[in-house]
Amino acid sequence: MPATRLAIIDSGGANIASLQFAIERLGLPSDLTTDPARLHDASHVILPGVGAAADCMSRLEKADLVDTIRALTQPVLGICVGMQLLFDSSEEGNVPCLGMLPGRVQRFANRADLPVPHMGWNQLEFDASSPLLQDIASGDYVYFVHSYAVPVNDLTIAASQYGHAFSAIVQRGNVYGVQFHPERSARIGAQLLRNFLRL
Amino acid sequence: MVVGDILELAARYREAGADELVFYDITASPDGRSVDRSWVRRVARILDIPFCVAGGIRSVAEAELVLGEGAEKVSINSPALTDPELISRLSARFGAQCVVVGIDSQTAEREYLVYQFTGDPDRTRNTARRTLDWVREVQDRGAGEIVLNCMASDGVRRGYDIAQLAAVRKVCNVPLIASGGAGTMDHFTEVFTAAQVDGALAASVFHSGNIAIPDLKQYLHQQSIAIRV
Numbered sequence: 001m002p003a004t005r006l007a008i009i010d011s012g013g014a015n016i017a018s019l020q021f022a023i024e025r026l027g028l029p030s031d032l033t034t035d036p037a038r039l040h041d042a043s044h045v046i047l048p049g050v051g052a053a054a055d056c057m058s059r060l061e062k063a064d065l066v067d068t069i070r071a072l073t074q075p076v077l078g079i080c081v082g083m084q085l086l087f088d089s090s091e092e093g094n095v096p097c098l099g100m101l102p103g104r105v106q107r108f109a110n111r112a113d114l115p116v117p118h119m120g121w122n123q124l125e126f127d128a129s130s131p132l133l134q135d136i137a138s139g140d141y142v143y144f145v146h147s148y149a150v151p152v153n154d155l156t157i158a159a160s161q162y163g164h165a166f167s168a169i170v171q172r173g174n175v176y177g178v179q180f181h182p183e184r185s186a187r188i189g190a191q192l193l194r195n196f197l198r199l
Numbered sequence: 200m201v202v203g204d205i206l207e208l209a210a211r212y213r214e215a216g217a218d219e220l221v222f223y224d225i226t227a228s229p230d231g232r233s234v235d236r237s238w239v240r241r242v243a244r245i246l247d248i249p250f251c252v253a254g255g256i257r258s259v260a261e262a263e264l265v266l267g268e269g270a271e272k273v274s275i276n277s278p279a280l281t282d283p284e285l286i287s288r289l290s291a292r293f294g295a296q297c298v299v300v301g302i303d304s305q306t307a308e309r310e311y312l313v314y315q316f317t318g319d320p321d322r323t324r325n326t327a328r329r330t331l332d333w334v335r336e337v338q339d340r341g342a343g344e345i346v347l348n349c350m351a352s353d354g355v356r357r358g359y360d361i362a363q364l365a366a367v368r369k370v371c372n373v374p375l376i377a378s379g380g381a382g383t384m385d386h387f388t389e390v391f392t393a394a395q396v397d398g399a400l401a402a403s404v405f406h407s408g409n410i411a412i413p414d415l416k417q418y419l420h421q422q423s424i425a426i427r428v
Contacts, residue, residue: 017243017269018269021244024244025247050294051294110372112372115371115372115373117295117373117374119296119344146296184247184271185247185248186247187247190247
């Protein structure tokens with residue numbers, strides 16, 4: 001993949017080092033940046049996110065990146081809160097998000113038998129194939145850490161179950177989102193990142 | 200343990216299919232010192248599973264360093280008992296999912312009570328806090344996960360303390376990890392089914408090679424326990 005020029009948006013979250021290392025293990029360089037020109041010129045862009053949606057959005061706003069991200073036409077992958085930010089809004093802090101995908105991020109209902117955050121390994125479920133899912137099977141485990149999720153909708157290409165089904169992977173056009181952490185999902189996570197970088 | 204050994208062990212457990220690793224420096228708190236953290240980044244480089252760093256984290260700044268180097272979570276135990284507000288500060292800054300509270304507990308005066316500084320037998324003290332009250336408080340303060348180490352079972356390999364874990368489970372709405380007592384594969388089955396914990400932590404049975412992780416996971420899978428194999 002010599003032409004791959006991956007930019008990682010420096011959204012200030014704590015998982016950025018993990019993500020950089022995961023890309024490094026694939027043998028690829030990455031460019032951690034908030035520079036609109038470098039994001040624009042990248043072949044692929046990843047938007048990581050950890051923490052509260054409102055904090056992440058305000059960091060993007062402060063870096064004046066909202067319009068830049070919305071205008072990206074190359075493959076864009078949101079991870080965890082980064083995926084949630086791609087939607088219209090989040091129930092977390094009732095915050096408007098990037099609006100690149102339609103829908104609202106919702107909190108998991110409090111249930112005695114289901115601890116929140118949903119934290120740990122859980123299975124992907126999907127029927128239809130997708131370039132992002134190449135060499136990944138329905139039933140494979142990936143690592144989740146989140147209290148909010150996107151309900152299953154038309155954009156869902158893989159779901160997971162936690163009390164009810166929620167979106168584990170979404171896609172519309174060039175915009176992709178994964179609710180789990182591929183950088184911490186062992187072989188399956190590495191495969192997903194590899195698939196994304198081949199798009 | 201020197202850094203080279205840490206890296207080798209981390210890689211070995213990752214290859215064996217461990218779902219998460221916790222790195223404890225149990226002597227850090229009693230000594231009142233911080234741990235040399237240079238290894239965290241090196242571990243983060245090679246590990247593609249989540250890992251948690253425990254021991255001597257007493258401030259937001261210290262946690263920030265560890266998380267920034269690539270750890271998913273920090274686990275605090277003794278410092279949280281000295282300064283419960285630390286849990287709130289960590290949770291507000293990094294989110295509950297990064298904040299694990301470790302609790303050392305055992306029966307004393309016919310109640311479950313919390314102990315502090317258990318890394319040093321000479322300084323270990325009974326805090327007189329009721330374990331169930333502390334479990335509630337740490338959740339209210341924003342802990343995202345609780346590791347309950349049942350001291351009387353720890354190192355004995357006669358099974359997890361099911362009664363205590365089940366009692367804590369009833370008041371614990373965040374992920375609960377059982378610690379202390381694993382000796383056989385059946386002990387793992389028992390703790391998942393009888394105490395309904397979200398995870399089981401073990402050290403000595405894995406370090407000694409008595410239980411191989413791939414065998415254990417296959418066994419639990421056959422017992423219909425949901426686990427990544």
